[in-house]
Amino acid sequence: xxxxxxxxxxxxxxxxxxxxxxxxxxxxxxxxxxxxxxxxxxxxxxxxxxxxxxxxxxxxxxxxxxxxxxxxxxxxxxxxxxxxxxxxxxxxxxxxxxxxxxxxxxxxxxxxxxxxxxxxxxxxxxxxxxx
Amino acid sequence: xxxxxxxxxxxxxxxxxxxxxxxxxxxxxxxxxxxxxxxxxxxxxxxxxxxxxxxxxxxxxxxxxxxxxxxxxxxxxxxxxxxxxxxxxxxxxxxxxxxxxxxxxxxxxxxxxxxxxxxxxxxxxxxxxxxxxxxxxxxxxxxxxxxxxxxxxxxxxxxxxxxxxxxxxxxxxxxxxxxxxxxxxxxxxxxxxxxxxxxxxxxxxxxxxxxxxxxxxxxxxxxxxxxxxxxxxxxxxxxxxxxxxxxxxxxxxxxxxxxxxxxxxxxxxxxxxxxxxxxxxxxxxxxxxxxxxxxxxxxxxxxxxxxxxxxxxxxxxxxxxxxxxxxxxxxxxxxxxxxxxxxxxxxx
Numbered sequence: 001x002x003x004x005x006x007x008x009x010x011x012x013x014x015x016x017x018x019x020x021x022x023x024x025x026x027x028x029x030x031x032x033x034x035x036x037x038x039x040x041x042x043x044x045x046x047x048x049x050x051x052x053x054x055x056x057x058x059x060x061x062x063x064x065x066x067x068x069x070x071x072x073x074x075x076x077x078x079x080x081x082x083x084x085x086x087x088x089x090x091x092x093x094x095x096x097x098x099x100x101x102x103x104x105x106x107x108x109x110x111x112x113x114x115x116x117x118x119x120x121x122x123x124x125x126x127x128x129x130x131x
Numbered sequence: 132x133x134x135x136x137x138x139x140x141x142x143x144x145x146x147x148x149x150x151x152x153x154x155x156x157x158x159x160x161x162x163x164x165x166x167x168x169x170x171x172x173x174x175x176x177x178x179x180x181x182x183x184x185x186x187x188x189x190x191x192x193x194x195x196x197x198x199x200x201x202x203x204x205x206x207x208x209x210x211x212x213x214x215x216x217x218x219x220x221x222x223x224x225x226x227x228x229x230x231x232x233x234x235x236x237x238x239x240x241x242x243x244x245x246x247x248x249x250x251x252x253x254x255x256x257x258x259x260x261x262x263x264x265x266x267x268x269x270x271x272x273x274x275x276x277x278x279x280x281x282x283x284x285x286x287x288x289x290x291x292x293x294x295x296x297x298x299x300x301x302x303x304x305x306x307x308x309x310x311x312x313x314x315x316x317x318x319x320x321x322x323x324x325x326x327x328x329x330x331x332x333x334x335x336x337x338x339x340x341x342x343x344x345x346x347x348x349x350x351x352x353x354x355x356x357x358x359x360x361x362x363x364x365x366x367x368x369x370x371x372x373x374x375x376x377x378x379x380x381x382x383x384x385x386x387x388x389x390x391x392x393x394x395x396x397x398x399x400x401x402x403x404x405x406x407x408x409x410x411x412x413x414x415x416x417x418x419x420x421x422x423x424x425x426x427x428x429x430x431x432x433x434x435x436x437x438x439x440x441x442x443x444x445x446x447x448x449x450x451x452x453x454x455x456x457x458x459x460x461x462x463x464x465x466x467x468x469x470x471x472x473x474x475x476x477x478x479x
Contacts, residue, residue: 013224013227013228014227014228014230069472069475091177091179106188107183107188107191108179108184109179109181109184119183119216121224121228124179129461
């Protein structure tokens, strides 16, 4: 788990995906090959703004063991300003979330490998304030 | 070389617990506690928040205000006594999340509640000597208080970040001088492997907090030839509201000078975050020419004092990120059971 987590630090900490220089499409998580341009595609790192809207959501009442502490929690598909849709937790009460809710990225603990293992950090989203 | 603050940002978790709720569980009368400590509620970190996540959020806000390229930051120091790992730096996690890597030096600092201001001093030295262009110092904590201990009423979570630079046109607060007063005074400690700190009760007052804060404040004012009347604002370490107001009055400061730096009554003691957060609230309200005296305190024990003058750029940057008072007002109350769960006192 240590190496797998480390390999995705750029994506999980900084929301860095890829953009195809040929067609302009943006991908998150990163891709090595543009599925539209194939061998004509050329991918570069692309930093996403971290702002978007809730595209769809679900409230998890029966979580996996390691997430029991935070249940019930909201898992959503967020459509980012740049287009990609990502699955993420929304830091709000289940009754507050709605489709179309403006959200922004926050940096949080995602999980940990027991008391002696590594702590995994990454992105979650929260409602945009002062809307 | 003149150095100063070129960006600042703060972060406070949204959860709060009231003194009444903690007192209810332990069968205490909350009124004498509230009167005695001048603390009414405190912030609580969410189950997915720790010193690293608080530091990242504060750091993002500081970068928004500073408007500088993160890759120009040559050093990052995080002062805390609640680093998520015993061995493994918090600062590398934060540097990576703020996109400062890889061309910088990082270290975690620990000096009870003053490690954040110690980081500012280190950055001042590195920037002032020309070794780095900008330095970032963060003071943040998710303070621990044993269930049932007096500390439980105040031990809170939050943090603030300061970017130190030397370009005249970028500085929002020029640091005119800094002075520290340090002795070996064991008023508060936590031994290796133990989950909660211990403290010397009343010994934390006169020989510890008051002696160090007063001497650091007097020391810097003597060195630069100022008196309390020369300052528009002051901020001191604030383990509770009572110590803060007593030390401010003893030094000769008036309420209009010390009130904006005091957040503890509705925030609790954010340890390494306390003076950095109090100072951020002053910067949110300050204007060009305002002069600030900031004095931290870390048990063990030492105090760092800073004399700061705000420049015209403060007006330009203060609205670029959430203000500390807005973060303090954004809150969600929890009861003691949820508090214990969030503080990981309940094992599943």
